[in-house]
Amino acid sequence: MQRILSTELAGRPGTRVTVAGWVHRRRLLKSVAFLILRDAGGLIQIVVTEPGARKLLEETPEESVVRVTATVTPNPQAPQGYELTAPELDVLSAVDVPLPLELHRPEMSASLPTQLDHASLALRHPARQATLRIAAAAAAGYRQALEAQRFVEIHTPKIVESATESGANVFTLDYFGRPGYLAQSPQFYKQAMVGVFERVFEVGPVFRAEPSDTARHLAQYTSLDAEMGFIAGHRDVMAALTRTLSGMFATITERTGFATPEVPAEIPAVHFTEALRIAGAPADEPDLAPAHERAVCAWALREYGSDLVYVTGYPMRKRPFYTHPDPADPAYSNGFDLLFRGLEIVTGGQRLHRHADYLAALREVGEPPAAYRGYLEAFRYGMPPHGGWAIGLERLVARLTGATNVREVVAFPRDLHRMAP
Amino acid sequence: MQRILSTELAGRPGTRVTVAGWVHRRRLLKSVAFLILRDAGGLIQIVVTEPGARKLLEETPEESVVRVTATVTPNPQAPQGYELTAPELDVLSAVDVPLPLELHRPEMSASLPTQLDHASLALRHPARQATLRIAAAAAAGYRQALEAQRFVEIHTPKIVESATESGANVFTLDYFGRPGYLAQSPQFYKQAMVGVFERVFEVGPVFRAEPSDTARHLAQYTSLDAEMGFIAGHRDVMAALTRTLSGMFATITERTGFATPEVPAEIPAVHFTEALRIAGAPADEPDLAPAHERAVCAWALREYGSDLVYVTGYPMRKRPFYTHPDPADPAYSNGFDLLFRGLEIVTGGQRLHRHADYLAALREVGEPPAAYRGYLEAFRYGMPPHGGWAIGLERLVARLTGATNVREVVAFPRDLHRMAP
Numbered sequence: 001m002q003r004i005l006s007t008e009l010a011g012r013p014g015t016r017v018t019v020a021g022w023v024h025r026r027r028l029l030k031s032v033a034f035l036i037l038r039d040a041g042g043l044i045q046i047v048v049t050e051p052g053a054r055k056l057l058e059e060t061p062e063e064s065v066v067r068v069t070a071t072v073t074p075n076p077q078a079p080q081g082y083e084l085t086a087p088e089l090d091v092l093s094a095v096d097v098p099l100p101l102e103l104h105r106p107e108m109s110a111s112l113p114t115q116l117d118h119a120s121l122a123l124r125h126p127a128r129q130a131t132l133r134i135a136a137a138a139a140a141g142y143r144q145a146l147e148a149q150r151f152v153e154i155h156t157p158k159i160v161e162s163a164t165e166s167g168a169n170v171f172t173l174d175y176f177g178r179p180g181y182l183a184q185s186p187q188f189y190k191q192a193m194v195g196v197f198e199r200v201f202e203v204g205p206v207f208r209a210e211p212s213d214t215a216r217h218l219a220q221y222t223s224l225d226a227e228m229g230f231i232a233g234h235r236d237v238m239a240a241l242t243r244t245l246s247g248m249f250a251t252i253t254e255r256t257g258f259a260t261p262e263v264p265a266e267i268p269a270v271h272f273t274e275a276l277r278i279a280g281a282p283a284d285e286p287d288l289a290p291a292h293e294r295a296v297c298a299w300a301l302r303e304y305g306s307d308l309v310y311v312t313g314y315p316m317r318k319r320p321f322y323t324h325p326d327p328a329d330p331a332y333s334n335g336f337d338l339l340f341r342g343l344e345i346v347t348g349g350q351r352l353h354r355h356a357d358y359l360a361a362l363r364e365v366g367e368p369p370a371a372y373r374g375y376l377e378a379f380r381y382g383m384p385p386h387g388g389w390a391i392g393l394e395r396l397v398a399r400l401t402g403a404t405n406v407r408e409v410v411a412f413p414r415d416l417h418r419m420a421p
Numbered sequence: 422m423q424r425i426l427s428t429e430l431a432g433r434p435g436t437r438v439t440v441a442g443w444v445h446r447r448r449l450l451k452s453v454a455f456l457i458l459r460d461a462g463g464l465i466q467i468v469v470t471e472p473g474a475r476k477l478l479e480e481t482p483e484e485s486v487v488r489v490t491a492t493v494t495p496n497p498q499a500p501q502g503y504e505l506t507a508p509e510l511d512v513l514s515a516v517d518v519p520l521p522l523e524l525h526r527p528e529m530s531a532s533l534p535t536q537l538d539h540a541s542l543a544l545r546h547p548a549r550q551a552t553l554r555i556a557a558a559a560a561a562g563y564r565q566a567l568e569a570q571r572f573v574e575i576h577t578p579k580i581v582e583s584a585t586e587s588g589a590n591v592f593t594l595d596y597f598g599r600p601g602y603l604a605q606s607p608q609f610y611k612q613a614m615v616g617v618f619e620r621v622f623e624v625g626p627v628f629r630a631e632p633s634d635t636a637r638h639l640a641q642y643t644s645l646d647a648e649m650g651f652i653a654g655h656r657d658v659m660a661a662l663t664r665t666l667s668g669m670f671a672t673i674t675e676r677t678g679f680a681t682p683e684v685p686a687e688i689p690a691v692h693f694t695e696a697l698r699i700a701g702a703p704a705d706e707p708d709l710a711p712a713h714e715r716a717v718c719a720w721a722l723r724e725y726g727s728d729l730v731y732v733t734g735y736p737m738r739k740r741p742f743y744t745h746p747d748p749a750d751p752a753y754s755n756g757f758d759l760l761f762r763g764l765e766i767v768t769g770g771q772r773l774h775r776h777a778d779y780l781a782a783l784r785e786v787g788e789p790p791a792a793y794r795g796y797l798e799a800f801r802y803g804m805p806p807h808g809g810w811a812i813g814l815e816r817l818v819a820r821l822t823g824a825t826n827v828r829e830v831v832a833f834p835r836d837l838h839r840m841a842p
Contacts (some may be wrong), residue, residue: 010700018784023803038618051423064803065803080442081440092774092805092806093774093805095802111607118798119613120617120795121799123613129618132575135576139574139576140574153561154561155626156580160841162841171580171595171596173592175592175640178840179685181679182580189832192842196544196550197553198422198462199555204644205576205625205626207580209597211597212424220580221574230424293645314672353513354514373841373842374541374842378542380485380486381484381485381520381541382485384441384486384513385513411575411576411577411610411614414580416576419580419582419601420581420583421583421613
């Protein structure tokens with residue numbers, strides 16, 4: 001008999017159906033036993049009374065995989081208004097060791113390290129599943145929103161010749177006997193591709209040999225990158241980002257039912273100098289500390305009812321060399337961050353687009369142009385004014401779901417201490 | 422004035438518009454000059470007669486970025502039935518060096534190595550652009566087809582603790598002072614995630630330290646992976662793959678206009694032993710050589726009119742240890758390849774799903790179970806029968822477009838000799 005999902009029982013009362021999934025929970029009462037089966041659709045209750053089936057259930061621990069043929073029976077108390085009765089059980093894969101953590105309670109009691117050590121089991125918990133479904137919907141919504149704005153998807157190299165862009169926190173590898181490096185971002189490639197498609201995006205892994213062990217840093221994370229040409233300035237980039245976020249949040253809600261905050265048509269934006277003032281920080285601070293970011297977010301929520309706030313015009317000296325200065329005040333940049341519920345989740349801005357400006361900027365920071373040869377070529381052969389952004393998928397999802405540690409929203413995180421599973 | 426694309430001229434005859442893009446070509450005739458402008462929409466002809474504008478055009482070489490405000494004028498000979506006249510030119514970014522290759526001819530005359538050395542320029546050629554747009558549409562169609570079949574997108578680690586799966590051809594890196602390895606595939610992770618979502622997919626980079634320098638191997642390529650649970654056998658996997666390919670090809674044609682071959686509702690399938698016979702190969706060959714694959718494809722085209730053909734039942738000794746044997750003849754596997762126009766573009770099959778079977782399979786190949794600890798845990802805690810596949814995006818696109826070298830369909834390829842640009 002063709003297997004159906006637990007969500008497909010409606011409209012079939014009285015018929016025999018076959019479902020399959022994991023033994024989520026057993027309740028072995030005196031006169032009756034209940035098998036809660038978990039499949040891709042959710043949970044379904046199966047009522048076991050026949051002694052042979054009960055015996056088999058008693059011998060089939062949680063997380064074993066079973067196939068069940070049974071009768072669809074209306075029951076207003078059951079999760080979906082139906083339960084299954086008179087089951088025939090067939091064990092596809094039996095578990096014969098104790099589980100290192102429990103999955104059947106609404107909240108997992110296991111510590112985060114234990115969950116991460118046993119990720120392939122822990123991720124089966126409905127709450128962990130739900131978070132990863134939100135991440136999947138966020139990525140899908142990202143692509144959809146960008147394609148609607150004429151962005152073209154690209155795939156760029158993750159192995160690069162030079163440890164550029166920051167130099168520090170780069171993983172080194174053996175590339176056929178030569179040193180190679182894992183890309184910290186697709187920055188240079190997405191800029192070059194503006195010369196090809198005008199607007200491009202990439203969803204892919206980036207790598208940071210981050211030596212600090214915090215709740216918001218990962219050694220590998222998924223970066224939602226975009227870059228667009230023919231802009232008047234960074235505000236065009238912010239407008240495209242706002243539209244994109246709005247699309248992402250809509251897709252998340254549509255696909256998962258998870259309630260996302262309203263994205264205002266125009267997200268409030270404050271200049272860096274104003275952000276310092278709001279945060280009560282000294283006017284000569286070169287960057288926003290985490291506490292400052294929280295203060296600015298509190299202000300945006302209070303003043304504009306917005307969970308999101310742009311900070312624009314970060315000082316040039318704290319931004320990467322390819323950042324475009326503010327033409328009106330070149331000590332400040334056309335770069336921005338987007339803060340969400342107290343945390344920076346997007347960095348973006350306008351970039352330099354003239355070859356001569358790149359040479360001058362590299363000279364300024366004391367970097368040899370030779371190390372940037374392939375990168376600089378794109379600008380030598382004609383590039384329009386352009387800019388873009390990078391969203392950290394895990395940070396965004398953590399803020400959305402209220403996860404306090406970014407590791408809670410990744411299937412198999414990588415950090416200073418963890419390279420497995 | 423708001424910039425419009427070259428594709429948005431229709432319906433505006435007589436009006437002044439602003440376009441922007443690259444100087445694709447100039448034709449400086451005696452009485453008139455033509456500027457062919459290239460933007461994300463394509464090419465547009467601009468007629469220059471006014472002496473000042475002509476002088477500026479003469480000083481603005483190919484690939485410079487310009488903004489042009491001009492009058493939309495019907496001309497049946499022009500690319501889109503319109504040309505622009507009486508232009509005012511504004512140079513946004515001037516090229517002041519000779520180009521290392523020409524972009525304005527229908528075919529690029531530069532050799533492939535020259536194109537790869539100057540990728541950020543060469544990729545602007547309309548033919549190279551078109552290929553990358555096909556790749557983008559293929560990936561989009563892949564996701565769309567899988568989401569319609571309930572597959573959930575995952576992101577898995579690209580840095581792994583053990584050089585598993587084949588051992589050879591793995592890139593080694595320094596992971597915070599310990600050795601780490603670049604993942605050759607998301608195989609183990611996608612299998613573990615079947616325990617979470619039943620059906621999963623990933624579009625992401627995989628890494629092979631491929632020491633041979635061929636036209637079909639890359640050190641990094643984009644793998645279109647999928648894995649699905651609760652299957653009866655490998656034919657369920659093939660059916661899902663066939664539906665997926667059909668969706669991909671439809672999306673490619675829909676988005677790019679590129680004509681894709683018909684995907685039969687049922688792609689012809691031959692058993693490995695029969696494939697050897699068709700190819701005229703000795704019956705004891707353990708695998709299909711490239712010439713054999715071409716012979717099988719010629720046969721499928723002749724007999725079934727199909728560009729695609731499955732070969733099933735590869736010998737177990739040539740498949741990875743996690744391959745599920747054919748229950749009817751355990752020397753052969755429930756593994757398959759999909760050949761397309763002479764080349765293998767997909768490998769897939771049913772996998773083992775019982776923990777004890779994995780331990781036995783690892784013993785058989787002499788691999789220590791300890792190296793697979795994290796992987797094996799998924800099977801210890803209950804996994805359904807499952808299988809999946811991996812499509813090489815670049816190989817698929819190369820076969821579709823007739824590219825003879827897989828490097829022609831990647832923006833910035835990585836191989837034995839090339840880590841830049």
